[in-house]
Amino acid sequence: DSGVTQTPKHLITATGQRVTLRCSPRSGDLSVYWYQQSLDQGLQFLIQYYNGEERAKGNILERFSAQQFPDLHSELNLSSLELGDSALYFCASSVGGGLADTQYFGPGTRLTVL
Amino acid sequence: AQTVTQSQPEMSVQEAETVTLSCTYDTSESDYYLFWYKQPPSRQMILVIRQEAYKQQNATENRFSVNFQKAAKSFSLKISDSQLGDAAMYFCAYRSGGGGADGLTFGKGTHLIIQP
Numbered sequence: 001d002s003g004v005t006q007t008p009k010h011l012i013t014a015t016g017q018r019v020t021l022r023c024s025p026r027s028g029d030l031s032v033y034w035y036q037q038s039l040d041q042g043l044q045f046l047i048q049y050y051n052g053e054e055r056a057k058g059n060i061l062e063r064f065s066a067q068q069f070p071d072l073h074s075e076l077n078l079s080s081l082e083l084g085d086s087a088l089y090f091c092a093s094s095v096g097g098g099l100a101d102t103q104y105f106g107p108g109t110r111l112t113v114l
Numbered sequence: 115a116q117t118v119t120q121s122q123p124e125m126s127v128q129e130a131e132t133v134t135l136s137c138t139y140d141t142s143e144s145d146y147y148l149f150w151y152k153q154p155p156s157r158q159m160i161l162v163i164r165q166e167a168y169k170q171q172n173a174t175e176n177r178f179s180v181n182f183q184k185a186a187k188s189f190s191l192k193i194s195d196s197q198l199g200d201a202a203m204y205f206c207a208y209r210s211g212g213g214g215a216d217g218l219t220f221g222k223g224t225h226l227i228i229q230p
Binding site: 088090105108 | 147149151156157158159160161164166205209210211217218219220221222223
């Protein structure tokens with residue numbers, strides 16, 4: 001158990017819908033990262049937040065957005081869902097925002113878009 | 115952009131034997147970090163080992179060790195005394211040491227099978 005929690009574990013929804021994935025980092029960690037794992041694209045970095053502020057962006061679609069709240073939990077919002085958005089979404093956290101910090105991953109949320 | 119290549123989609127090894135998983139990467143940076151993550155059937159991503167590019171000494175964690183060849187941009191993982199619990203997907207990952215996105219760049223993974 002990494003100490004990173006994600007809810008829900010599974011999510012099934014329809015095309016065009018909007019969903020919110022939630023992540024709580026390890027106690028004391030200030031940075032949160034979101035990754036997408038799909039059969040087509042593999043593991044891709046989406047976005048990073050550090051202490052409530054956006055720190056870095058990866059291959060995140062405009063239909064996706066994220067935020068980190070004062071209690072440091074983070075939410076990833078996916079809208080206008082398409083079949084291709086079906087994937088495993090991971091949250092990871094690290095102590096600080098430093099590049100040397102190791103990222104610890106949560107168990108993931110499996111999203112199925114029908 | 116940096117790329118990470120794992121040329122072995124699948125590897126098989128007998129229990130108690132040693133296996134080496136390959137990883138190469140492409141970068142123009144001199145400062146960076148390399149990682150091996152394990153993903154068992156539970157899908158949890160578990161850190162196996164990390165290596166800082168500025169360190170010449172290869173990292174070791176119990177039965178896991180790396181062979182880091184900076185000039186060749188190679189970062190292989192050696193698993194000694196393989197155990198059934200080592201069966202998983204293994205991902206090599208790169209992180210820039212300065213500039214650019216702060217996320218990890220992953221390879222496509224190697225599926226490791228342990229034969230009893």
